[in-house]
Amino acid sequence: MTGVTIHLDEARWQEHLATVLADTPALVPVVKGHGYGFGLVRLAAESRRIGVDTIAVGMASEVGVVSGPFSGDVVVLQPYEPADNLARTLTKDPHVLTTVSRLDDLRGLAAQGHRPRVLVEVQTSMRRHGLLPEELGQAAALLDDVTFEGWSIHLPLRQESRDEEAGRLARAAVGARPGTLWLSHLPADHVRRLGEELGVPVRARVGTRLWLGDAKGRAVTATVLDVHPVRKGERAGYRGRVVPGAGWVVVVAGGTSHGVGLEAPTSASTWRQRATALATGSLGAAGRALSPFTLDGRKRWFLEPPHMQSSQVFLPAGATPPAVGDEVPVELRLTIATPDAVIMGPTRG
Structure with missing residues (x-):
């Protein structure tokens, strides 16, 4: 093969995947973009092989790419945008979980009548997407008209205040409405401990550490x-x-x-x-x-x-x-x- 080639020790890679799976509570592999150099199809197939029930993609357009090799549930991480025709169509797919980051969008989904599966994102100090803590009560009032799958918390990478922020936002979210916590960039033992403290299920989304964690x-x-x-x-x-x-x-x-x-x-x-x-x-x-x-x-x-x-x-x-x-x-x-x-x-x- 002429070009740039990744030579991957398949047995060692799969052993690493198994180790992360065993260590991580309710692992949700992140399968997005160019697939961390390996491609979306390959990562979706590996996710099926290791037996997870859910993966996360970055955009609505990636759902169709992974749905062939992976037949489980798919979380779309990019927040719902009503102007996106594909995103609107996917709200009717029983295997797709739609992330919502704005109250108006949640109201629109609640009014559709078909009860789409919804994750509500809480804004972190990343300031990227999500509802502010003071908006969570308003969101909770709308959740009976959708299929509420839980709260999404995408944390920054810095460690000095990450654990405190995760706990504070998780308590605010669960206080507004008990639900599963879907967490990114939090160590596995911290995810587990937070779920035990609040008495709710937890899901840990992992991308780079899962697919690229064994450089050797x-x-x-x-x-x-x-x-x-x-x-x-x-x-x-x-x-x-x-x-x-x-x-x-x-x-x-x-x-x-x-x-x-x-x-x-x-x-x-x-x-x-x-x-x-x-x-x-x-x-x-x-x-x-x-x-x-x-x-x-x-x-x-x-x-x-x-x-x-x-x-x-x-x-x-x-x-x-x-x-x-x-x-x-x-x-x-x-x-x-x-x-x-x-x-x-x-x-x-």
Whole structure:
């Protein structure tokens, strides 16, 4: 296979999935977007294999993709929007749970008469979606006219105040109307403890920790497409850049369409992280960027920004160049990367 490939140790991956399943109360796998690099269909099929009764997708349009390999219930995490025709249609599907984050939308669903299955989202300090605590009483008054499936609480990642916030919002929600708590970004033991404290069922939604939690069980490689010797002062690339010295221009599969060169912003919450971001930005401003490709044991510099489906990387003289067709390691963040293939088998580096 020519391109960017995830080599996944299937037995080890499935052992990891089983461990998370055993540790997590009423696990709800999150199966959304590009499927964490593995694809929605594969993750839906794995969810069926491990025996969960419910998965969560990001958008209404993803329900149809996962409903073939997975026949259980599907939560749509994106809040209900009445103008979305597909979202309105899915409220009549007995296997779909619709998330509602606004009182007016809840009123509209309550007035439909067919009692759609509804999760009511509570706004957290993320300030993304959800009802404010003072609105929960008004929401509770509408719940007899829908099939109320519980309260959705999507917490921020920061840990210092997350547990306190989870408890405060869960108590407010259950105080307005007892119901199942659907929680994201809360450790399994905290989810369990909160359910026991409030005497209600709990569901733990898990995405990254489930699908990508065992990094040593996989490797990502890219195929070498061409290798060209160059001399100091010669030019190469779309922009005709002067190569930094004698060596080789190595053309490697993997470009912006795969997620190469793309980076999800980080919080840079420590001084060290900020210094690293500043140094990286300065190098970028100077036209230098370290690639995620490892050639002859080290990550090497991009010759220029990655192309759509390939990248040009400079390998200096003194290193050992790869051969065309070799596979070299590439470090990608799979939450934003799209490989060409996933191969089940022993990992390769």
